[in-house]
Amino acid sequence: MRNRVRFYELGLCIMNYGWWNGLKLFIKLKLKKTATLNVADARYPISLRAGNSDQLVFKQVFLLKEYDLDKDFGMAIPSDLGVIIDAGANIGLASVYFANRYPNAKIIAIEPETGNFQQLKKNTASYKNIIPLQAALWNKKEELIINNPGYGDWGFMVEENTSKKDGAVQALSVSDLMEQYNLKTIDLLKIDIEGAEKEVFESGAEKWLPKTKTIVVELHDRMKPGCSRVFFESIKEENFALLVSGENLICVRA
Structure with a gap:
């Protein structure tokens, strides 16, 4: 089940931001290196805190x-x-x-x-x-x-x-x-x-x-x-x- 979720999230990253940028984003999210994230939908970097619900909010807004x-x-x-x-x-x-x-x-x-x-x-x-x-x-x-x-x-x-x-x-x-x-x-x-x-x-x-x-x-x-x-x-x-x-x-x- 956990692998399925990972593949689903990887697919969302790639679908929205292309193979290379999507893969880099997915890795950053998985490693919780989210103090600075760059996505094509935002002119300026986004910052997420580690260890709380920020990633879930990011997923809703920028992936889903x-x-x-x-x-x-x-x-x-x-x-x-x-x-x-x-x-x-x-x-x-x-x-x-x-x-x-x-x-x-x-x-x-x-x-x-x-x-x-x-x-x-x-x-x-x-x-x-x-x-x-x-x-x-x-x-x-x-x-x-x-x-x-x-x-x-x-x-x-x-x-x-x-x-x-x-x-x-x-x-x-x-x-x-x-x-x-x-x-x-x-x-x-x-x-x-x-x-x-x-x-x-x-x-x-x-x-x-x-x-x-x-x-x-x-x-x-x-x-x-x-x-x-x-x-x-x-x-x-x-x-x-x-x-x-x-x-x-x-x-x-x-």
């Missing part, structure tokens, strides 16, 4: 191409997006992918957890169109605390800081972001926030959903029951075409 929206919708996605919000940006790899794919877009990369956010700043420092923001997406301005239920560095969850613990992180709604950055519309809203999508779509979404053209969301009912129910209830009046791509649900305004 889960955010290559053109392969699923083609001309339904505009080729020159203006505003992208990357909520749950982790170490910034999706933002980097979007910055290379849509170089004229303003990209707001939101990540609450400090270790991930520091790595995000490192990966996005050379991209002037990426705005890193240490915060959590929620349905209102609020102080939240971060906990790790055991899913690794890509599975941090947030909850209201009712007991006033130290180390709280600022939470903002999509409407708050639109006001703060003077956004009239959102071309692409990517949401991977480990269950907090329930709160995001539960209250206040009617203010910003009509101004949002495309949503890419991962629903986490396994972590917080009711996420899918709340999400579909929220978008039922919106004219979205829906498609499943990997772990993501893609919603494109028809």
Whole structure:
């Protein structure tokens, strides 16, 4: 089974980056020499931390191409997006992918957890169109605390800081972001926030959903029951075409 996985990952590297570059990338990943990775999809080097979930995120974004929206919708996605919000940006790899794919877009990369956010700043420092923001997406301005239920560095969850613990992180709604950055519309809203999508779509979404053209969301009912129910209830009046791509649900305004 382990050999099968290795051959599969080698195949992905070669399919995406050719025999020589793909083989070099595969070897670096296997040897965990990932402090500096160069791939054709990114103008600047990418840095992954060893011994955590960074490689899994890299695989999703750059090998499985889960955010290559053109392969699923083609001309339904505009080729020159203006505003992208990357909520749950982790170490910034999706933002980097979007910055290379849509170089004229303003990209707001939101990540609450400090270790991930520091790595995000490192990966996005050379991209002037990426705005890193240490915060959590929620349905209102609020102080939240971060906990790790055991899913690794890509599975941090947030909850209201009712007991006033130290180390709280600022939470903002999509409407708050639109006001703060003077956004009239959102071309692409990517949401991977480990269950907090329930709160995001539960209250206040009617203010910003009509101004949002495309949503890419991962629903986490396994972590917080009711996420899918709340999400579909929220978008039922919106004219979205829906498609499943990997772990993501893609919603494109028809």
